[in-house]
Amino acid sequence: MRPFTTLTGIAAPLPWSNVNTDDIWPGPGASPVLKAGRMPLQAPPDQHGPNAFAAVRWNDDLTPKPEFVLNRAPYDRAEILIARDNFGCGSSREMAVWALAAIGFRCVIAPSFGDIFHNNCFPNGVLPVRLPELVVEDLLRQAEDPDARFTVDLVNLQVTAPDGSVHAFAVGDYQRTMLLEGLDEITATLSRVPEINRAEAAYFARRPWLAPEALPAAE
Amino acid sequence: MKVTPDMNARTLYQKIWDDHVVEEFPDGTCLLMVDRQLAYESSIIPLERIAAAGRQVRRPSASLAMADHSVPTVPGVARAGRARKLAELCEQAGIAYLDPDDPRHGIVHVVGPEQGFTQPGLLMACADSHTSSHGALGALAFGIGTSEMEHVLSTQTLMQKPSRTMRIVLDGELPAGVVGKDLALAMIHAIGAAGGVGHAVEFAGTAVERLPMSGRLTLCNMAVEGGARSGMIAPDEITFEWLEGRPWSPKGALWDAAVAYWRTLRSDPDARFDREIRLDVGALVPQVTWGTSPDEVVGIDGRVPDPAEAPNERVAAAWQRSLDYMGLTPGTALRDVTIDRVFIGSCTNSRLDDLREAARILRGRRVAPGVHAMAVPGSGLVRAQAEAEGLDRVFLEAGFEWRLPGCSMCFGSPNDSVAAGERCASTSNRNFESRQGKDARTHLVSPAMAAAAAVAGHFVDIRELGEA
Numbered sequence: 001m002r003p004f005t006t007l008t009g010i011a012a013p014l015p016w017s018n019v020n021t022d023d024i025w026p027g028p029g030a031s032p033v034l035k036a037g038r039m040p041l042q043a044p045p046d047q048h049g050p051n052a053f054a055a056v057r058w059n060d061d062l063t064p065k066p067e068f069v070l071n072r073a074p075y076d077r078a079e080i081l082i083a084r085d086n087f088g089c090g091s092s093r094e095m096a097v098w099a100l101a102a103i104g105f106r107c108v109i110a111p112s113f114g115d116i117f118h119n120n121c122f123p124n125g126v127l128p129v130r131l132p133e134l135v136v137e138d139l140l141r142q143a144e145d146p147d148a149r150f151t152v153d154l155v156n157l158q159v160t161a162p163d164g165s166v167h168a169f170a171v172g173d174y175q176r177t178m179l180l181e182g183l184d185e186i187t188a189t190l191s192r193v194p195e196i197n198r199a200e201a202a203y204f205a206r207r208p209w210l211a212p213e214a215l216p217a218a219e
Numbered sequence: 220m221k222v223t224p225d226m227n228a229r230t231l232y233q234k235i236w237d238d239h240v241v242e243e244f245p246d247g248t249c250l251l252m253v254d255r256q257l258a259y260e261s262s263i264i265p266l267e268r269i270a271a272a273g274r275q276v277r278r279p280s281a282s283l284a285m286a287d288h289s290v291p292t293v294p295g296v297a298r299a300g301r302a303r304k305l306a307e308l309c310e311q312a313g314i315a316y317l318d319p320d321d322p323r324h325g326i327v328h329v330v331g332p333e334q335g336f337t338q339p340g341l342l343m344a345c346a347d348s349h350t351s352s353h354g355a356l357g358a359l360a361f362g363i364g365t366s367e368m369e370h371v372l373s374t375q376t377l378m379q380k381p382s383r384t385m386r387i388v389l390d391g392e393l394p395a396g397v398v399g400k401d402l403a404l405a406m407i408h409a410i411g412a413a414g415g416v417g418h419a420v421e422f423a424g425t426a427v428e429r430l431p432m433s434g435r436l437t438l439c440n441m442a443v444e445g446g447a448r449s450g451m452i453a454p455d456e457i458t459f460e461w462l463e464g465r466p467w468s469p470k471g472a473l474w475d476a477a478v479a480y481w482r483t484l485r486s487d488p489d490a491r492f493d494r495e496i497r498l499d500v501g502a503l504v505p506q507v508t509w510g511t512s513p514d515e516v517v518g519i520d521g522r523v524p525d526p527a528e529a530p531n532e533r534v535a536a537a538w539q540r541s542l543d544y545m546g547l548t549p550g551t552a553l554r555d556v557t558i559d560r561v562f563i564g565s566c567t568n569s570r571l572d573d574l575r576e577a578a579r580i581l582r583g584r585r586v587a588p589g590v591h592a593m594a595v596p597g598s599g600l601v602r603a604q605a606e607a608e609g610l611d612r613v614f615l616e617a618g619f620e621w622r623l624p625g626c627s628m629c630f631g632s633p634n635d636s637v638a639a640g641e642r643c644a645s646t647s648n649r650n651f652e653s654r655q656g657k658d659a660r661t662h663l664v665s666p667a668m669a670a671a672a673a674v675a676g677h678f679v680d681i682r683e684l685g686e687a
Binding site: 028035055084086091094113190203208212215 | 238239240241242244245246247248250252254261263264274278280340346347348350361363364365366367369370373374375376378379380382412413416417443446447448466467468469470473474476477512533537630631632633636649651652653654656657659
């Protein structure tokens with residue numbers, strides 16, 4: 001996984017609440033990209049870019065909708081997305097994170113995130129940053145300036161806004177370390193197999209009806 | 220008499236969490252054992268990645284797999300390649316797979332509880348947000364992404380930070396015609412679509428205690444629409460009665476041992492929740508969503524709200540966007556909103572009770588001219604039992620399509636979708652923009668309310684509807 005330490009770049013303002021993962025990665029019934037067969041449904045993660053926000057980003061003939069922020073310069077090169085509360089709510093589809101990462105986003109800033117989306121960010125090298133609502137409103141305003149540049153610093157856990165204001169944020173140590181070092185979580189957990197084996201043995205001893213050998217015949 | 224609160228008191232969530240900890244890290248992140256996982260088409264990529272990495276599925280018997288999202292529900296239509304792919308991968312990994320032709324096949328969140336695969340005290344995961352459903356039986360169950368599913372299948376564990384806890388107490392005796400779906404919608408309206416973010420919810424109160432398992436599953440299913448990744452209900456006699464004799468349920472002495480443990484799975488009287496919400500639902504009326512967020516809900520006796528009366532500017536803007544999308548005018552009575560489509564199905568409302576409640580309305584009535592209506596049972600067993608009771612005849616004679624089990628029109632898929640601008644009364648869980656098809660308009664309701672709307676061609680108050 002690609003590590004994340006610090007990032008300075010353009011932030012696209014998306015002043016919407018409750019942006020759901022159907023908005024971020026619309027399904028085959030809603031997406032002009034998938035309908036047109038421009039991108040296979042089972043494309044590898046880094047090829048989901050065209051379907052990012054497809055229903056609001058593209059017309060049915062796949063020409064860009066000029067009013068959508070990600071179709072306007074300089075936001076078409078943004079690496080940071082700023083949105084209102086409950087970003088990434090709804091479906092668990094990790095394609096939502098794949099699509100954002102594939103079009104260059106490495107960080108999303110919002111007052112709150114859908115829990116599953118939040119967890120899906122880390123294995124894809126995307127950093128979700130929670131900041132208070134009033135701060136986010138201010139950042140949304142500052143991002144309207146096309147020359148504005150934001151810095152997200154995972155080492156020191158702070159966001160520096162274009163006006164120089166600094167805003168601290170929190171990320172769990174475990175997830176922070178994984179992201180800073182670009183570690184693969186499965187590899188890390190597989191190094192703990194002896195601990196897992198011990199915990200499982202004790203668990204099946206106290207919950208004998210769940211032990212694999214006690215399961216009713218699976219046919 | 221105890222004067223000081225018991226500092227060791229724990230919530231139901233904490234008890235199940237503690238039972239599954241392998242290792243705790245300094246920031247509170249825990250490596251947790253996962254008991255069981257449900258797999259559908261979203262597990263194709265995790266299984267492919269595991270094979271490509273030369274790894275093994277750690278415990279094949281912990282998974283139950285079936286294709287539900289991509290399977291066509293029209294009888295006689297060839298199944299999609301995704302189901303075949305999933306079948307192949309499951310066979311290679313030694314995972315139990317229910318073929319679409321198997322009578323036990325269906326939507327994972329219907330089949331899990333139906334087979335007794337879901338049980339109290341289990342930690343369950345599935346790469347689907349509506350995994351919260353299984354909390355209805357007192358399991359800690361939540362949706363995860365593709366990467367986390369690969370982690371579960373590879374290690375039978377998950378790395379998680381504990382959620383804050385929230386108890387939602389729903390008290391009162393539900394009026395006739397008001398069901399689990401109405402409770403779910405009223406609950407989401409009360410807390411908001413983001414109200415449960417970061418929280419594990421426990422539903423309690425007299426209305427929940429009296430709720431049948433079908434209604435409990437609907438309520439926990441929609442916890443995620445209120446932002447909570449998990450929703451759970453303490454197991455009780457209704458739970459034990461539901462589970463006894465199911466294929467995966469423990470048998471004999473192990474059943475007794477399991478029930479003895481399951482009886483301990485309730486929040487201690489002194490347990491503290493980070494948040495507590497109380498709602499009196501004794502006078503609840505059938506609920507309908509009017510907008511594009513599941514918290515945009517009114518009673519059937521209500522009207523489409525006016526952004527001019529919104530609590531603040533941002534809410535007003537959100538309401539206006541919803542109204543524009545839905546093609547509705549503020550002040551319109553919900554009863555005057557006409558519909559084009561009716562969908563009875565999905566992991567929210569496709570169980571036997573749901574079909575029975577809809578059929579009760581439909582018996583002796585006909586779908587209004589111009590309305591297209593379909594009923595999609597949640598599993599082959601639900602479908603067979605419904606047919607044994609003659610419910611298929613009721614749906615067909617009323618002018619409904621009677622389909623095979625699958626997710627169908629809950630989301631816009633090549634199989635089933637609502638056309639642009641069409642309005643659908645749906646028993647599913649999400650009224651998001653374009654959820655059921657590009658520019659489709661969705662109103663979420665209970666099965667009986669959907670059936671009544673099909674007959675009238677517009678929303679009606681089922682409490683005013685007599686026998687046909």
